[in-house]
Amino acid sequence: MEEVLYNILGAVVTFIVAFVVGMTYGGLTRKITARVQNRKGPPFYQNFIDAFKLASKKTAIHHGVMHLMGPAFLMVTSVMTLLIVPVLAGNNWFPNLNFHGDLIFLLYIMTFGPLGMALGAGQTGNPNSAIGVTRGLSQMVGFEIPWVMSLVALMIQYHTTSITGLMEVQAQSGTWLMLSSPFAFIAAVMAMFGMFRYSPFDIVGAPTELASGPVSENGGKFLFVMMSAGSVFTFAKLTLYVDLFMGGASNLVVLLIKTFLLYMIPVLYGVTSPRYRTEQAVRWFWGWPTFFGFLAIIQAVILK
Amino acid sequence: METYSIIFAIFLGGAVLTYFAGKLNSILQDILFLGSVLVPTYLFFSGVSFGSAMPFSLEGISLLWGIDHYSWLFALIVLGLGSLAAVYAIGYMKGKERKGYFYFNFILSVMSMLGIVVSQDLISFFIFWEIMTWSSYLMVIYNGKDIQRVGIKYFVFSAIGAYAMLMGIVIVHSITHTFFIEDMIQAYGHMSLQLQIWIPILFLIAFAVKAAMMPLHVWAPGAYSNAPMAYTSLFSGALSKMGVYGMVLILVTLVSRLPQGIWFREVLAWLGGITAAVGTLWAIKQDDAKKLLAYSSVAQLGYIITGVAIGTELGMLAGLFLAVMHALFKGTLFMAVGAIEKQTGTTNFTEITGLIRKMPWTFLASLMSIIALAGIPPLGGFVGKWMLYESLITSDHYLLVILIFFASTAGFLYCYKFLFGFFLGQEEKEWEHVKEAPATMVVPMILMSVFMFVLGTFPGIILKPINNGLMDLGFVDSYKHLWETSVIFNNWGDHVILQPILYSIIAIFLFFLILVVWKGYKGTRYVTTKDISTSGEVPKEDENLTFSVGFTQPFLRAVAPVMRRQIDKYYTEFAKGLEGLFEFMRRIYTGNAQTYALYVVVFVVIVLLFKDVLF
The missing domain is CATH 1.20.5 (Single alpha-helices involved in coiled-coils or other helix-helix interfaces)
Incomplete structure (x- = not known):
């Protein structure tokens, strides 16, 4: 019983860290985007203000059961991803669910939330939501291919499908996987563009044409939960990348530096890019990123 | 063994009696129909024991019926799904024409499938195989629509398969002079290489036709969607599994003894992968739910074929587990489509929208089966998908795993399309009158959803009989090594522990659901789907905001070159x-x-x- 309570405490602490870091990153992104576009931009803590404002709103209307469940579905994915991914390497404080699932499980749990939320968005009846969802799913088929190729390359090269296993490989050899499996890293980073949905791959929630797409009927508490889910998910995904390719992090400061640097790749690429149409985006992912994915697999087969 | 004779006598007599009872009384006919499916099912699971064979002789040919753990697994699929589909069929067929015809063929189908799995000689195997083909053919043309295009196509392909099998049987008999499958397996090792290659090919053609494998799948979409839905759930859920049943037998007992067998496996595995990918792409394109599910069945059978063709223990477990899961979720989905068809009169996504509040139980069952179909945890489909990927990765099929992954990710598109098209989206006046389907149709669907849910966390319930079956086929025991009641392992020792995951998911879900709805829920009110934000304008009552035509257009544009062929x-x-x-x-x-x-x-x-x- 005590162990269970301890685990729950660990999960809550991890969640709070992820929430704060994710929200801050979101705020910083807004600031950076603004500076690039020669605006002043909001303060970096603006996202916290927004979140607490949304959380304190009363809910007046709803569109039915699935609509009510949508945000909770989304949160399940974010938190589960966070619990499966080891936040700090070689640290036994909060093991969470690190040893309970592997990469394939992670790939699938990562699709749970978006689909659940898509159902919620569907019940609202807003055509923009559904259009956004189909675009999102199409884009997902696009970027999942190089992403999976990169993961498969890692798995076959190091004979393990677990994240902790891959971290151990890096700890033992002393080199990061981004250096020893560079093609896998390139493919994964290119897939990351689609995962984070910054320009040029932001057609899913394109504010100007789809009224933010899937989230368009959600306000107040709904939006608060979705926003926090997004932030937590951002942090979890970045941590996953750091764990897989950059040897994990032994303390929080190193983790923050590494994740922030990684996060800047899609953000900075995004602020200077226009928007792709869905089929252009999908084909982009099936072009160079998939090519690098192939190279990664070939390298893994040779070095196996 | 008297039980076999009684079971098949009840099936046959029940089929005939049910057919003629329709002339007397409709309710009597329903009862007879249920009885002639459920009673043999009960007798089979209570009276038939493993290893007890029934030898008998017919016109001087000695035949043998019996059951081992492997065929018991498929008997479970056939009879389990058959019973539930029979209960469903009572509700579905109410007030329809030609009930006798339907019931007669339904019972014959169940009987022939059970016959196939208990046959241990090639003659009764072939006869039951043909009865199965005939009864399903008669079901395909039940509606009287498209007999030329759909019925004949199904029949031609089935005939090609049957003749291939017949040729194989004749060749085997000319060498062994008996029809026992056991003897065929014994003699196979001593045949010439040419025969060793041709006999599996001939049998595999027959099985590939029934399993709707590329390039022999073209009959499937039409046949699945043309048959009455109460039967299609059995057709796609159980009847197609007969192909898998035979395929596994041939692969394990014959091909694995051939040094060149690896090529059979590779070709089959790749064909399965291509079937999965192409079936998925075509499923995405369909606007008719029946067609969509039919193509999706083709695709799902592709995964199963890939799994069993890989032939490692994990691959076998994956393939057979997916086979059970597919029977559950595709059975449910076809039933759901049948329910919708009965209540609304159409199955076209572009016509129906917003049924969620009118048919909540059907929605729940569909949702569960869609989650299982998509392979998302915590439902059973995930376990099968996970095992399939792991088996592919650990057995060096790197590109095939990418193909399968592509198919299953693209599958999310049609999964969402199915749910959105029927249940979500704008609620329209046209469908205001729609009511939930009768209980006899809803209860089987909900029951199967519960099974899917339980299997997602405790896959050991089904993995145990699968493991026993595989041990009968000569595989080593994989308990504690590849699976436990709620833990699944791969060959490298990586694992997924399912129970804590389920509990975490439920806890997180409930916590945030309560966070959103708890405070002040009473103060909220339900608003219609017309009351939405459309850039500040308020849409009028009669304004059409339904989005269903060209639903997956962006994706189809991206893959257009592939689909031209x-x-x-x-x-x-x-x-x-x-x-x-x-x-x-x-x-x-x-x-x-x-x-x-x-x-x-x-x-x-x-x-x-x-x-x-x-x-």
Whole structure:
């Protein structure tokens, strides 16, 4: 019983860290985007203000059961991803669910939330939501291919499908996987563009044409939960990348530096890019990123 | 063994009685129908024991019926799904024409499938196989629509498969002089290499047709969607599994003893992968739910074929587990479509929207099966998908795993399309009158959803019989090594522990659901789907905001080049060529006696003229 309570405490602490870091990153992104576009931009803590404002709103209307469940579905994915991914390497404080699932499980749990939320968005009846969802799913088929190729390359090269296993490989050899499996890293980073949905791959929630797409009927508490889910998910995904390719992090400061640097790749690429149409985006992912994915697999087969 | 005789006697007698009972009383007919499916099911699971075979002789040919753990697994699929589909069929067929015809063929189908799994000799196997083909063919043309296009196509392909199998049986008999499958397996090792290659190919063609594998799948979409939905759930859920049943038998008992067998496996595995990918793409394109599910069945069978063709223990477990899961979720989905068809009269996504509040139980069942189909945890589909990927990765099929992954990710599109098209989206006045389907139709669906949910966390319930079956086929025991009641492992020792994951998911979900709805829920009110934000405008009551035409257009544009080619077109071209040939033949055989007399005269003249050259 005590162990269970301890685990729950660990999960809550991890969640709070992820929430704060994710929200801050979101705020910083807004600031950076603004500076690039020669605006002043909001303060970096603006996202916290927004979140607490949304959380304190009363809910007046709803569109039915699935609509009510949508945000909770989304949160399940974010938190589960966070619990499966080891936040700090070689640290036994909060093991969470690190040893309970592997990469394939992670790939699938990562699709749970978006689909659940898509159902919620569907019940609202807003055509923009559904259009956004189909675009999102199409884009997902696009970027999942190089992403999976990169993961498969890692798995076959190091004979393990677990994240902790891959971290151990890096700890033992002393080199990061981004250096020893560079093609896998390139493919994964290119897939990351689609995962984070910054320009040029932001057609899913394109504010100007789809009224933010899937989230368009959600306000107040709904939006608060979705926003926090997004932030937590951002942090979890970045941590996953750091764990897989950059040897994990032994303390929080190193983790923050590494994740922030990684996060800047899609953000900075995004602020200077226009928007792709869905089929252009999908084909982009099936072009160079998939090519690098192939190279990664070939390298893994040779070095196996 | 009296039980077998009783079971098949009840099936046969029940089929005939049910057919004629319709003339007397409709309710009596329903009861007889249920009885003649459920009673043999009960007898089978209570009375038949493993290893007890029933030898008997027919016209001097000795036959053998019996059951082992492997065939028991498929009997479970057939009879389990058969019973539930039978209960469903009572509700579905209420008030429809030709009930007797439907019930008769339904019972015969269940009987023939059970017959296939208990047959241990090739003759009864073949006879039951043909009964299965005939009864399903009669079901496909039940509606009387598209008999030419759909029915004949199904029949031609089935016939190709059956003749291939018959040829194989004859060749085997000419060598072994018995029809026992056991003897065929024994003799296989001593045959010439050429025969060793051809016999599996002939059998695999027959099984691949029933399992709807590329390129022999073209009958499936039409046949699945044309049969009455109560039957299609059995058709796609259980009948297609007979192909898998045979395929596994052939692969394990024959091909694995062949040094060149690896090529069979590779080709089959790749064909399965291609089937999965192509089936998925075509499923995404469909606007009719029946067609969508039919293509999706083709795709799902692709995964199963890939799993069993890989042939490692994990691959076998994955394939057979997916087979059970597919019977559950595709059975449920076809039932759901049947329920919707009955209540609304159409199954077209572009016509129906927003049924969620009218048919909540059907929605729940569909949602569960869609989650299982998509392979998302915590439902059972995930376990099968996970095992399949792991088996592919650990057995060095790196590109195949990418293909399978592509198929299953793209599958999310049609999964969402199905749910959105029927249940979500705008609620329209046209469908305001729709009510939930009757209990006999809803209860089987909900029951199967519960199974899917339980199997997602405790896959050991089904993995145990699968493991027993595989041990009967000569695999080693994989308990504690590849699976436990709620833990699944791969060959490298990586694992997923399912129970804590389920509990975490439920806890997180409930916490945030409560966070969103708890405080002040009473103060909220439900608003219709017309009351939405459309850039500040308020849509009028009659304004059409339904989004269903061209639903997956962006994705289809991206994959358009792949979909331009269609194997069906080649078959049609081939058929047209044949028709041309037959047309030419018809010109010769005019049916006119005088023309024939002319032919004779011409022939005699030619012979006389060239008699020196010819003789």
